[in-house]
Amino acid sequence: MSLGSQKIFDAFNQQVGNEMGASMQYIQIAAYFDGEGLGGLARFFYRQSDEERDHAMKFVNFVVDAGGPLRIPQIVEPRSEFSSAADAVQAALDWEREVTAQIYGLVDIGKEESNYIALRFLDWFVEEQFEEVTTMEELLQVVQRAGDDNLLAVEEYLSREGMLPERPAENGAE
Numbered sequence: 001m002s003l004g005s006q007k008i009f010d011a012f013n014q015q016v017g018n019e020m021g022a023s024m025q026y027i028q029i030a031a032y033f034d035g036e037g038l039g040g041l042a043r044f045f046y047r048q049s050d051e052e053r054d055h056a057m058k059f060v061n062f063v064v065d066a067g068g069p070l071r072i073p074q075i076v077e078p079r080s081e082f083s084s085a086a087d088a089v090q091a092a093l094d095w096e097r098e099v100t101a102q103i104y105g106l107v108d109i110g111k112e113e114s115n116y117i118a119l120r121f122l123d124w125f126v127e128e129q130f131e132e133v134t135t136m137e138e139l140l141q142v143v144q145r146a147g148d149d150n151l152l153a154v155e156e157y158l159s160r161e162g163m164l165p166e167r168p169a170e171n172g173a174e
């Protein structure tokens, strides 16, 4: 049984690509911080990347479960050059704002089509985007306030606030 129109499946497939694009963008941002010797910020963004892949998989599972054809679109090449920590975090914030607009667009389609199951599914993403935008805004503020010479203080802040993932045991054993 198909629980969606072609239009909604097309839009959901596009969102699989958008979330995978976000995942790749976060790998680039993490690599930038790794290159700057900021392992904590790198870990923060590698974890963000994993989360974006999970988001993509939620859309994949919805499309498959709802009986639609899965068609992953071409993924846009992520940005790979950043001039500063603030520039890299700003790129992340811009992404999250863009994804929020994309999710709202999907909600609009769900409403147009009275697709209540899709709307329920999308509710989780509406809340998630609110959290993600808020987190990136906070991180950008902290990075800007610290300045380029004080980024270790940013990592300490993230650690204190419980925003840093644990260092993996295999390369973090001390």
Ligand SMILES: [Fe+2]
Binding pocket: 019, 022, 051, 052, 055, 099
């Ligand atoms: Fe996402």
Ligand SMILES: [Fe+2]
Binding pocket: 022, 052, 096, 099, 132
């Ligand atoms: Fe996100």
